[in-house]
Amino acid sequence: MPVFKAYFKVLRAALPGIVSYMAIFLALSVVFTFAAPSSAGGQFTQSKIAMAVINRDGESPVATGLTDYLASTNKLVDLPDNPDQLQDALFFRRVEYVVIIPAGFEAGFLADDDVALERVAVPGSTSSHYVDHQVDKYLNTLRLHRQHGRTANWDELLSAVQKDLAKETPVQLQTASGTAETPGFIYYFGYLAYTLLAVVMLGISTIMLAFNKPDVQQRTACSPLSTRRVNLQLAVGHTLFAVTAWAILMAFAFIMYGKEMITSGGLGWVTLNSLAFTIVCASIGLLVGNLVRDHNTQSAAVNVLTLGMSFISGVFVPQSVLSPAVLSFAKFLPSYWYVRTHEAIHELVLSPLTNTMQIAGPLLIQLGFAAAIFAVTLLLSKERRVSMS
Amino acid sequence: MFWHLFAYRLKCLLRNRGLIFWTLLFPLFMATLFHFAFGNLMTTGTFQPIKVAVVDNVAYRRDIGLQQMLSAISEPGDGQLLDLTITDPEQAAELLEERTVAGTILVSEQGVALEVKRSGLNQSVLKAVLDDYVQTASTVSQILQQNPNAAPELMAALQQRIHYTVEKNLSDAEPNIMLIMFYALIANTCLFGSSWGLKNSTDTQANLSDQGLRRSAAPTHKLRIILSDTLAALVITYSEVLILLGYLGLVLGVQLGNELGYILMIALLGSLTGVAWGTMFGTLFRQSEAVKGGIITVVNLTFSFFSGMMFADIKYIVDQAAPWFSYINPTALISDAFYSLYIFDSHERFFLNAGLLGVTAVVLSVVSYLGLRSERYASL
Numbered sequence: 218m219p220v221f222k223a224y225f226k227v228l229r230a231a232l233p234g235i236v237s238y239m240a241i242f243l244a245l246s247v248v249f250t251f252a253a254p255s256s257a258g259g260q261f262t263q264s265k266i267a268m269a270v271i272n273r274d275g276e277s278p279v280a281t282g283l284t285d286y287l288a289s290t291n292k293l294v295d296l297p298d299n300p301d302q303l304q305d306a307l308f309f310r311r312v313e314y315v316v317i318i319p320a321g322f323e324a325g326f327l328a329d330d331d332v333a334l335e336r337v338a339v340p341g342s343t344s345s346h347y348v349d350h351q352v353d354k355y356l357n358t359l360r361l362h363r364q365h366g367r368t369a370n371w372d373e374l375l376s377a378v379q380k381d382l383a384k385e386t387p388v389q390l391q392t393a394s395g396t397a398e399t400p401g402f403i404y405y406f407g408y409l410a411y412t413l414l415a416v417v418m419l420g421i422s423t424i425m426l427a428f429n430k431p432d433v434q435q436r437t438a439c440s441p442l443s444t445r446r447v448n449l450q451l452a453v454g455h456t457l458f459a460v461t462a463w464a465i466l467m468a469f470a471f472i473m474y475g476k477e478m479i480t481s482g483g484l485g486w487v488t489l490n491s492l493a494f495t496i497v498c499a500s501i502g503l504l505v506g507n508l509v510r511d512h513n514t515q516s517a518a519v520n521v522l523t524l525g526m527s528f529i530s531g532v533f534v535p536q537s538v539l540s541p542a543v544l545s546f547a548k549f550l551p552s553y554w555y556v557r558t559h560e561a562i563h564e565l566v567l568s569p570l571t572n573t574m575q576i577a578g579p580l581l582i583q584l585g586f587a588a589a590i591f592a593v594t595l596l597l598s599k600e601r602r603v604s605m606s
Numbered sequence: 607m608f609w610h611l612f613a614y615r616l617k618c619l620l621r622n623r624g625l626i627f628w629t630l631l632f633p634l635f636m637a638t639l640f641h642f643a644f645g646n647l648m649t650t651g652t653f654q655p656i657k658v659a660v661v662d663n664v665a666y667r668r669d670i671g672l673q674q675m676l677s678a679i680s681e682p683g684d685g686q687l688l689d690l691t692i693t694d695p696e697q698a699a700e701l702l703e704e705r706t707v708a709g710t711i712l713v714s715e716q717g718v719a720l721e722v723k724r725s726g727l728n729q730s731v732l733k734a735v736l737d738d739y740v741q742t743a744s745t746v747s748q749i750l751q752q753n754p755n756a757a758p759e760l761m762a763a764l765q766q767r768i769h770y771t772v773e774k775n776l777s778d779a780e781p782n783i784m785l786i787m788f789y790a791l792i793a794n795t796c797l798f799g800s801s802w803g804l805k806n807s808t809d810t811q812a813n814l815s816d817q818g819l820r821r822s823a824a825p826t827h828k829l830r831i832i833l834s835d836t837l838a839a840l841v842i843t844y845s846e847v848l849i850l851l852g853y854l855g856l857v858l859g860v861q862l863g864n865e866l867g868y869i870l871m872i873a874l875l876g877s878l879t880g881v882a883w884g885t886m887f888g889t890l891f892r893q894s895e896a897v898k899g900g901i902i903t904v905v906n907l908t909f910s911f912f913s914g915m916m917f918a919d920i921k922y923i924v925d926q927a928a929p930w931f932s933y934i935n936p937t938a939l940i941s942d943a944f945y946s947l948y949i950f951d952s953h954e955r956f957f958l959n960a961g962l963l964g965v966t967a968v969v970l971s972v973v974s975y976l977g978l979r980s981e982r983y984a985s986l
Contacts, residue, residue: 261722264730300776304949308781309922316771335774339781341653346687347731349771354738356770361745365760367752381744386736388720388729391702513624521635528639543642 220437220447224424224454231423235416235462242412243469250401250473261388266344268314269296269306277323278371279359286355286382287316291348307337314338314348326356327363358382402474403563406487409466410494410555411527416462417498418505418519421455425506426515429601444602455499463495483566486576490558493583497551500590507597526552536560551586554579611826611834618809619802619838629798630846634853636791641858644784655680655689656728657707659698665713666692672718675739676711687735708732779861779949783918786945788860790915793940795850796876797906799843803884804902806835807974808895812983814888815895822983832978836881836971843877863947868956872947875963876940882970883936889977906937913938939963 268291274280287293294312296303306312317335325332334352338345358378368374427433428451437447467488470478478484501522509515527533529543530552536544547553557579565576620626660666660676667673680688691698691707701707702721708728710721718736722729742764749756808814810831812822821831851873854860862869887902888895912935914921921941925932932938943959950956 260725261729261733262725263733264725264727301950301952301955304776304781305922305925307776308945308949309783309919310781311922317774332770333772334770336771337774337776340773343653343727343731346653347727347734349769350687350731350734350738353767353770354734354741357767358741358745360768361760361763362749365753365756365763366749377748381741381748382737384737384740384744386718386720386733386740388722388733390725391721391723517624517627517632520632524636524639528643534643538646539643540646 218450220428220442220450221454224451224458227424227427228420228458230427231420234419238412238415238419239462239465242408242466246405246408246469246473249404261390263290264344264347265290265292266314266348267292267294267310267312268316268348269294269303269312271296271298271303271315271317273298273320274318274322275320278375279323279326279356280318282359282375282378283318283352283355286379287348287351290351303337307339313342313344316348316352326360329364355382399563400474400477400481400483400566402470402478402481402483402487403559403566405470405474406491406562407556407559408532409470409491410530410532410552410559411523412466413463413491413495414498414501414526414552415519415523417459417495418502418523420458420462421499421502422506422509422515422519424451424454424458425503426509426512429507455503459495459499463492467491481566482569483562486562486565487559490555490562490576490580490583493558493580493587494551494555496587497555497583497590500587500594501551504590504594504597507594507601526550529553531556551583551590554582554586558583607826608830608834611831612838615806615835615838616841619805619842622805625801625805629795629801629843630849633791633795633798633846633850637788637850637854637858637860640784640787640791641860644787655686656731657689657691658732659701659707659710660690660692661695661698661710661712662692663695663713665715669713669718671743672713672739675735679735687731711736777949777951779863781949782861785861785948786914786918786921786941787916788854789941789944790910790913790918790921790937792847792850792854792873792944793876793913793937794906794910794915795847796843796873796940797880797883797909797937798846799839799877799880800884800887800902800906801899802839802842803836803881803886803974804888804895804898805884806839806881807885807888807978810835810978811889813892828979832975836885839881839885840877843881844874847873847877861948862944865947868947868953869944872940872943872956872960872963875960875967876936879936879940879963879967879970882967882974886970886974886977889974909935909937913941933962934966936963936966939966 268287270284270287270293272280272284284293291314294306296306296312296315303312303315307315315337317337319332319335322332322334336345336349336352338348355378358381359374362368362374362377366374366377368377428437438444470487478487505515505518505522509518529539530536530547530550531539531544532552532555536547536553536556539547544553558576561575561579565573676688676690680686680690691701693701698707698710698712702710702723705723708722708726709732711732712719712721718739720729720733720736722732746760746764749760809817810821810828811818848870851862851869855862884902888898891898911917912920912924912931915937921932921938924938932942939959939962943956943963946953946955946959
């Protein structure tokens with residue numbers, strides 16, 4: 218098995234690249250898994266908006282009461298009264314809403330003047346409507362009690378308001394029999410497309426680049442080994458390599474999310490989907506390995522294809538935020554169908570009643586792509602052999 | 607003589623198709639991908655009235671107050687919060703199951719209740735609206751207990767709900783976090799100039815390349831060679847950055863701010879830093895060009911990562927947690943300069959960035975000049 222043995226010697230050249238792609242992917246998966254917020258299961262949790270209150274009206278009861286109320290319903294972030302820092306925090310969404318209580322607000326409020334708080338938020342966003350509603354609710358309730366009630370002092374007034382605002386509507390959270398929140402392995406297998414594509418493509422194209430060098434190819438051609446045997450050994454090498462890369466990534470998925478994967482009922486499908494995509498990646502790797510002539514072009518091709526396919530098909534950002542024009546172009550890429558399959562699996566995990574045809578369809582399309590790319594590659598390499606001899 | 611050297615160095619560098627690809631075409635390609643991927647995220651979505659189903663039953667029809675409140679806030683217009691569908695229980699359940707509506711409002715003997723499929727912002731707004739209804743009822747009962755005579759005025763007062771907030775903008779710039787990724791890409795392209803600097807340093811040193819050997823043997827003054835080489839690399843890098851800026855601003859419509867002079871200035875400082883950094887690295891170490899190129903790429907990408915090229919939030923996190931790192935990270939300085947031009951009205955922060963970047967460029971240039979100057983060969 219001389220070709221098969223040489224295969225793994227050549228592969229060593231691509232090893233640093235392959236290992237770094239895998240290591241970065243796994244490191245990021247670990248970070249994001251631990252950084253992900255844990256969700257309260259089964260209970261409705263009211264959204265809390267990250268916001269800041271800038272009080273320029275001193276320690277007035279109105280300002281204090283309002284701040285306390287907003288602190289109980291939202292997540293208050295302490296920010297200094299400095300336009301640049303507020304701007305910074307808003308830009309990076311550290312806070313989504315800033316309310317400024319201007320000097321003299323309380324005096325105006327008590328005199329029933331036309332007073333207003335200043336609000337800095339993303340105009341027209343849902344969160345800005347949400348907090349606006351809370352601010353208005355608090356101040357209107359306070360106004361009604363003050364104008365029409367008979368409360369003796371500030372303490373009584375504020376506690377009357379507090380008592381009103383503590384009233385809540387019962388909320389029933391209906392969950393289907395599936396999981397309510399997206400489990401971690403769904404994210405893992407979503408981004409896996411990029412890593413698989415990069416790793417498998419890099420490895421296989423490196424091998425093909427070496428074996429397709431004219432000198433090497435001519436020497437193999439005059440060896441006693443038949444072309445069929447050479448190609449067979451190469452094919453076994455490619456299969457072994459691609460399956461190993463896939464198995465390593467699967468093993469890490471098991472280590473991190475094993476239990477979830479089994480209980481959610483998604484295990485079988487994500488296994489099939491990633492394996493199908495591995496075949497696609499291998500076919501692209503072969504094609505690239507047959508087209509490029511040197512390492513510089515190879516790394517350009519690998520980078521352009523992996524990044525391009527991942528961005529446009531919805532690996533990095535969800536397909537739902539891509540424009541229709543981009544998506545209709547992406548349909549010509551196999552990675553688009555990997556993501557489609559994956560999204561259908563995601564649906565299935567969330568509600569088990571999902572039709573499995575939605576998963577099987579795009580899965581088969583991926584295999585169709587692989588077959589077509591293999592055919593093109595075989596045709597190209599045949600043509601080259603003919604032209605060389 | 608100088609211009610002769612410069613012109614031939616320029617020609618020589620431009621023939622390097624591999625480097626042209628990585629330093630010019632690749633950034634343009636990434637800009638295009640960013641545009642396709644984040645283009646729809648760039649336009650901040652305007653608030654859409656929240657779709658909600660109301661189960662039409664006897665209890666609901668009897669609750670005139672709730673009906674009035676709901677219809678008041680679902681009136682088409684500026685203040686519209688909800689989009690109501692009043693329907694029978696089966697269809698309401700179906701709409702909720704399909705997630706066409708965010709929630710279902712169900713009135714019964716026990717009062718008003720909300721049914722949802724998930725805990726989200728829209729669901730929270732729905733709850734806040736219904737809470738408002740029960741809270742107002744509580745206010746009325748508390749007040750009437752204390753002051754039964756207030757009833758007529760109170761009912762009139764309930765009708766007028768005062769809005770207590772007014773919109774205020776800190777600047778005209780629309781906050782859009784996706785811009786950070788584009789700014790980091792520009793910064794990264796500036797630093798790609800290091801590839802040209804590295805190429806220069808390899809080609810001037812006798813122990814690193816045959817060209818270096820030949821050029822060291824020539825009677826041309828070393829400083830003249832270094833200056834003409836560096837100028838050629840700078841011209842190429844700066845042109846590449848300008849092409850990228852033109853593509854971003856004019857073709858993709860990325861907002862870069864309006865102050866062209868400052869933009870050109872920071873792009874030039876960034877390009878100079880990139881070239882000087884590559885030259886210095888190439889001068890100080892003796893490894894092969896491929897190894898040094900690999901290390902430079904990894905360092906550049908790490909810098910870019912911390913300035914938000916892959917994940918925009920990281921820039922803010924670093925700025926808060928370890929501001930000193932942003933001051934020594936040239937990519938962060940360049941992208942922050944673009945950011946502060948775009949968002950702030952004052953130029954303080956821009957000049958801080960530009961100044962630090964200038965210092966970085968000078969230090970790198972001086973170190974590489976000292977390194978190159980001190981090279982003496984016993985024999986060639």
